[in-house]
Amino acid sequence: MKITFTLNGKKTTIETSPEKKLIDILRLDLGLCGTKKGCEQGECGSCLVLINNNLINSCLVPAFRLGGKDIMTIEGFSQTKEYSMIEEAFLKKGVTLCGFCAPGVVLSIANLLSNTSTPSTGEIRDALSGQLCRCNGFLSLIQVVVEVFRIKNRKKNAKRS
Numbered sequence: 001m002k003i004t005f006t007l008n009g010k011k012t013t014i015e016t017s018p019e020k021k022l023i024d025i026l027r028l029d030l031g032l033c034g035t036k037k038g039c040e041q042g043e044c045g046s047c048l049v050l051i052n053n054n055l056i057n058s059c060l061v062p063a064f065r066l067g068g069k070d071i072m073t074i075e076g077f078s079q080t081k082e083y084s085m086i087e088e089a090f091l092k093k094g095v096t097l098c099g100f101c102a103p104g105v106v107l108s109i110a111n112l113l114s115n116t117s118t119p120s121t122g123e124i125r126d127a128l129s130g131q132l133c134r135c136n137g138f139l140s141l142i143q144v145v146v147e148v149f150r151i152k153n154r155k156k157n158a159k160r161s
Ligand code: FES
Pocket: 036, 037, 038, 039, 040, 041, 042, 043, 044, 045, 046, 047, 048, 057, 058, 059, 060
């Protein structure tokens, strides 16, 4: 079947089987390997993408559900100013991501950024809860997110003055 959707801001049409999962379409058909493949059961979060601004595990989404959707992967998000803020926060806190969880963690933070301006620790925990990170402690990721919002608010205040 032919399916048309928006991918990282570009209208995209593919020919695929209806049941093929989005993770495989991205990685195998479209060469977007930033999205990682882990458990394939919706548990690890390494395959997270944004679909219509919602965080979704791409390993669970069949092609036939993609028509007309607006999909953002880590490749698209890395071109945004929000990505630069997140990158700055990771550098500032000295936290590195191994690459396996990086797309999911970054897009989880992106989703939180677009939904709130001053998240509580509980909200940050909830935002990261769909992501399994084997290398970093949860606490260090929380500190990075707090720093992201500090940077965001600093930039906002600088614009006002
Ligand atoms: S690969 Fe999709 S949640 Fe693990």
